[in-house]
Amino acid sequence: MPICAICGEREGITRDHVPPKAIFPRPRPANLVTVPACPECNNGASDNDDLFKVFLSMQAAGNNEIATRLFQEKTVRTLERNQSLLTAIRRESTEAEVVNNQGHLETRTGVLWNSAAHDAVIERTIRGLYFHHSGSQVPNDANLSVQWLHGVPEEMLPNIHLLNEVVLGDNQVTYKYIIYENDPRHSLWLFDFYGAHWASGHTSPIYP
């Protein structure tokens, strides 16, 4: 029995999607990634996955047709079932004037993400993809940290060709990564969700 790709401790008797399948409306892309996961890591993550889906789809709806469907077909239903989340989102949303592509001012609703749920989903996704691409869990003596991005950092652009790129579905999720061969405790991950939300993470050695 394989060991869980996420915790690296218990037996991975289920398969878990990384990134979570909640963020893809049907029909889902054919090339979604699954990894062995223990029931605790798999089932314990669904609340965060739901929150991630809600905030991502609110940010990305209108950006492309699939993100709009994600909002209409899944998020609306989640918010109907979860009135306290809906109330919290209404309370924390802010209206902002932004300049659109045509150079005109327009009012957009800014939504404050639940950052704990966001970071938990990105961390689990990195752990799963690390296993998927390397065949081993993130080493025990490596730290994993997650960063929010407003786009790909400019200082990374000269080296971006060094990263491997994977596209899930019809550009719903694109990620770039590198796991350093000479010390696999070092790895770097960049995510683009629906062309509307970016996140990154890296693993690095824990020095005593």
Ligand SMILES: [Zn+2]
């Ligand atoms: Zn686990």
